[in-house]
Amino acid sequence: xxxxxxxxxxxxxxxxxxxxxxxxxxxxxxxxxxxxxxxxxxxxxxxxxxxxxxxxxxxxxxxxxxxxxxxxxxxxxxxxxxxxxxxxxxxxxxxxxxxxxxxxxxxxxxxxxxxxxxxxxxxxxxxxxxxxxxxxxxxxxx
Numbered sequence: 001x002x003x004x005x006x007x008x009x010x011x012x013x014x015x016x017x018x019x020x021x022x023x024x025x026x027x028x029x030x031x032x033x034x035x036x037x038x039x040x041x042x043x044x045x046x047x048x049x050x051x052x053x054x055x056x057x058x059x060x061x062x063x064x065x066x067x068x069x070x071x072x073x074x075x076x077x078x079x080x081x082x083x084x085x086x087x088x089x090x091x092x093x094x095x096x097x098x099x100x101x102x103x104x105x106x107x108x109x110x111x112x113x114x115x116x117x118x119x120x121x122x123x124x125x126x127x128x129x130x131x132x133x134x135x136x137x138x139x140x141x142x
Contacts, residue, residue, distance in 0.1 A: 001044045003093045004071050011075050011087055017041075021100035029065045030105035032114040033132045040127040041094040042103075044070040050121040054104060057117040062108030070095040097127050 017039040027033045047070060054064060070093035077088035097103070104121065106114045115131055122129045 001048050001093075002066075002070050003044055004069075007071070007073070010073065011090060012072050015072075015096065017096050017098055019098065021098040024067055024102055025100040027102060027105060027132065027134050028067075030063065030107035031134045031137045032106045032109075032111070032118065033102045034104040034118045034122060034129050035132045036097045036101045036103060037099055037128040037130055039096075039098055041072070041074075042068070042070070042097050042125060042127060043074075044093045044095075046125050047095070047103075049124040050104065053124055054106070054117045054121040057120050058106070058109050058113055062106055062114075065105040067102050067105060068095045068097065072096060102132070103129070 021036075025035070047066065047068065051064075051066060058064070072094050073090040074092050074094055075088040076091035103125075104118070106117065109117070111133070118129075118131045122131075
């Protein structure tokens with residue numbers, strides 16, 4: 001699972017996700033992309049499950065890029081602990097996703113295979129997504 005090797009601060013504020021993605025909203029590497037339509041916090045486990053689903057479906061052909069990284073720690077207090085006594089320990093890592101952010105990119109696979117792989121991967125994520133294609137892209141299998 002993805003998580004930072006080290007961070008400046010151990011715990012972070014929850015924060016809010018406002019507006020659309022400032023950057024990372026265009027395809028930079030591949031011909032196909034999985035773009036977020038809604039805002040949310042995507043966990044490292046969700047990203048890993050999505051990555052595995054996509055990689056297994058394309059049978060390791062082509063090339064895949066993960067454009068997001070979970071660098072925000074989410075803390076949680078243990079169960080049945082009374083209120084107070086400080087903030088809980090970091091439990092898992094998330095990435096804040098804004099609408100319009102490209103999360104995954106694929107290249108070197110046919111259009112139908114890319115669509116199927118992204119549909120399987122999107123089912124693992126907690127944000128709504130859509131599949132985007134580079135303008136003027138011609139399918140390799142057509």
